[in-house]
Amino acid sequence: MSPEKTDSPPGSAAPMIVLEQVSKTFGAGTGAVHALHPTDLRIDAGELVGLLGFSGAGKSTLLRLINRLEAPSGGRVLLQGQDITGLGDADLRQVRQRVGMIFQQFNLLSSRTALQNVMFGLEVSGRGGDEVRSRALQALADVGLSDKAEAYPAQLSGGQKQRVAIARALATEPSILLCDEATSALDPHTALSILRLLKSLKERRGMTLVIVTHDIKVASYLCDRAIVLEKGRVVDRIDMGAPQPASLLGKFFFETAKGWTDQTVLPQEDA
């Protein structure tokens, strides 16, 4: 099965991200863990795609394969038509500068101020001097944190930290933004404000967004499509505009969106 047949909406734009039979195995021999079985996936430019699943389902691994934070054990990864699977270190670093990423634990450098953290992404891309500072200030303004430029991460709230991380990821104007459980460490109120920010930034810049989440509410609010993963395999592909989950796990997620009850069927017990 080619990825075009599995995913592509008819008459859509050029593919931004293509995974062809991509797999990931950690370790070898009897201790080997198949984090991701061979998977095809196509994400078009400007799409908002959610990777949905429980912990250990392989969704973070799938995300980290897109910017090759994990090297695939098999298959090919193409970004804007460019095969990044066999790229050398220097070329790979160039590619990563076009792909922003944010994390559950924010990963702000504790020794740097908010502004200096935003400058980090620009610095490593080889930009220098005044341009770095002015662009970082602009990026901080875009996430509504101009007044916190000189604050250290320890002086910021969780939501503010994630805003700084978003500013850092977007300061280099990437065409793809990867979000790894970006709101899972935040309370619902802060989480929603971060999701709103991501939505508005996405609309303004026309980026492609891939988000990993275990929360159907996040996927429902933000995503055009959800890819449901279970034990390293894609078990469902759901159009969030008119969701019709086909798998038990997919149905479970939509069921829990209505709230937990004693009657809620746990798919893992069921399986």
Add this chain to the structure above:
Amino acid sequence: MNALFDTLVQFGPDLWKATLDTFLMVGVTMLSAVVLGTPLGVMLFLAAPAGLYPRPWLHKLASYLVNALRSFPFIILLVLLIPFSRLVVGTSIGPKAAAVALSFAVIPYFARLVEQNLRDVPRGMVDMARSCGASPTQIVLRVLLPEAMPALLGSLTVTATGFIAYSAVAGAVGAGGLGDLAIRFGYYRFETGVMIWCVIIMFVLVQSTQWLGDWLVRRSDKRT
């Protein structure tokens, strides 16, 4: 009390000279720790099998070498290094020669501390840097070392206070410094006053090193 003061007047110049020698030995030792021990520690961290740039063979070699050097009793190391000291600093006795042996002892010690401090930097920081397209050099210089700085300064303080005492052991083989003076005058010649003054000065050195270290750690730590 008066006797102690008299000792100070009588042996003042000797005590002063010994203090300077101790400073020289510990200064050179700490310079070696920072300049040579830090890169070795970074290398141990990066080349580890589960490290950022695994070079298992290199890591094993460096690790064995470090452990071998660390298992030498210091006094044996002093004697073993006599020919080498003569080659490097032109003498096999005195504070300069002792500084060579102390450097051999401090480099593997500090390297292990650096390795541990770098391991304690959250792995997510490295993920973040890699996702931004940072090079190995950028990850070390802009992420790992700055993030580990409070811990590194703490390790440096522990090393410095420890090696002030270590430098006194070198006194046993005529290295000069406060330990040497304490043994030659205080112990062999029953000048208890000299011994007391040597210990007092050492105490002041260790205490002020600790204060300075703590202050540097506090200043560099932005995590609270």
